[in-house]
Amino acid sequence: MNIKNITVLAMALVSLTACNKSPNQANPKSENEISTEKNAQLEEVFSDSTYQLTGVAVAKDNRVFVNYPYWLDTHSYSVVEVKDGKPVPYPNAEWNSFKKGEDGQNKFVTVQSVVTDDKGFLWVVDAAGIGLGKVYQHSSKVVKINLATNKIEKIYRFPESAGGENVYINDVRVDNQNGFAYLTNSNTGGIVVLNINTGESRLVLANSSSVKSDPNYHFSPLGKELKKGDGSLLKVNSDGIALTPDNQYLYYKPLTDNRMYRIKTDLLRDFKTNEAVLNKNVEDLGKFITTDGMIFDKKGNLYLGDLEKNSIVKMTPDLKMQTIVKDDEKLIWPDSYSISDDGYLYISNSQIQLMPWFHDGKEQFKKPFKVFRIKI
Template sequence: MRSKLATCFVASIAFCGIAAADEVAQSKSEVVAKLPFSVGNIAFTPDNQLIFSHHPFYSPDVRVGKLTSETTFEPFPNAEWNTPREGTDHYLDNVLGLRSDEDGVVWIIDMGFRTGITPKLVGWNTRTDSLERIYYMPKPATRDGSQPQDIVIDRKHGKFYIADEDIGPGGDGSQAAIIVIDMKTGIARRVLEGDASTVPEDVAITVDGKDLTVPGSDGKPAIIKVGCDGITMDVNSEWVYYAPLSGRSVYRIRAADLADDSIAAGDLTKKVERYADKPNNGGLSIDYQGNLYLTAVETKEVGVITTDKKYHVIATDPEMVWPDGITSSPDGYMYVSASQVSAAAMFHDGVAQNKTPYLIYRFKPLAPGYISR
């Protein structure tokens, strides 16, 4: 076991790296943005531009924005791409997940079901301010009910891995999966659909003592169950970590296996490992030392699973309602959005509890992370 001081970082890092189970201290949560609309996921470019999705749960006019001050934003990449129109699909329809790579390309997942277009992955090059490439995710890579909403960029194996939680129109989480896109060919395929590691467990999402429900097929309240949601990968592109939002387990699979399209479905599921315990969570991120960070949607907290596979609370705030997207920044902090999804009217007898401003926080992680995870 490492000594307590074995892996310290520069003075800007609040505390040391790997720690024993009883040595993880909470980090101070700082509000860095107060915005007029709900923020879903967030991404940073190498030159520290903060790009974010407006949460599609609230049907925003501007799907993706770039932070321009603590309280303002502009459409990203521009107003045209945020405006649905006939005769083309070169616009952003319904966005939650996005991530930047080290070359300054922001990869945006367009789920497509708001105006009924084919789901796609849009890459926008922030250095040339131009479209990099579009990858499409037609059926059977997606299905009725698909909600592809978080992404890993795997340059080593030439793949994108996208978590599909299967709670889009007609979905109930039972066919959640991971979508694998080949960077060269553009071919998208669906793997681990309905696997025990991707589908929701039979656990309620409970916020402030209230189970979140929606009308079931019989008209009675039914517990929301959300499939594969957060997904990330370690610095060596060895392990992909992922988890259903509704569930107590984080899973992992070797990136080389996930990338291998010659492995049969039945054999691929055998390569999945249960990694650690967790609460119901949204986003996932990771640092250079392999510590996993997750947004604990029920408890206004960010948790960390250290490399001894133990769970700890690392950041919290009373106003961190439904912490959602989480990512590293070039400035050494982790950033997290509070989307207030659980405060929406549909969960409170038609009376909305969500309110402005919508917050983005930052905190010091146990070790620095990197933007493409």
């Protein structure tokens, strides 16, 4: 794997000082403490001894879906349903048959995440950035699949202004009540707001400090700062994203620092709201932990994965944190989350810090890649 493939990930990250008005400081604390609950039991749901996975989604009837990004040459299917412990390409083999050089408009190219909603649909985020490179042939998209029929309901595509070649759409949260979806751009930073009824979309907060990773934070999931092959430090912008249960606030954060931000969704939904107003209304909640994905439960608790401490943390509505499970052997870059109706938090582990990108081109994976769940 050519280590240069990840250079696009760092584009514009060295110029993090150029941003709009600073977010409002909602939490005066410089750092929040973490209490510890009794260690929850990690139950293995699925394992793959060959391919690196990043996302997991569980449907109402406990159907489990997993996705695999096209980051390394060792890649096959992009989205699978787990049946009897085995991966079955979903929704069919054709959508999972992409090869470099082919048209990626109606096939999965580089699927970053999968999410189920409250209406019986699976949402597939195809960033289309092979090896975290530029978007392949304008083929980034969000695919909405009807889980009752296993048929594609709609494909959302993006104009250049919202989904240009340097926009790596990373994760999505869907608000069916108001008809909107929100995605993070983890490359150059920003939030893509998608009207799921009209298909209209726009990229906002692209110049806000809230979507930029703090260049002074020392991100160290292996006990020392994670460096790319060219010796530069890994810096990933807006990545984790979550909607409050009432859909009134969108929470988000850069991956490689510990700050958390939020903004009212009614401002995002109004496409007439200008950037100055949006920036003014971003709330800086303070310093917490580094995390990749994150998700709210119905009670307003936010679940995050502490990438530097191999643990899962619950943040209560009053912003207090509790470690609910820690496991240095199993929780290797807890990546994405999904909550089942019967009260389990599903956790995918992508082992990103063990990729060849950070180890002179040599894989350090502790295979198999696994999905776990814990009772919450």
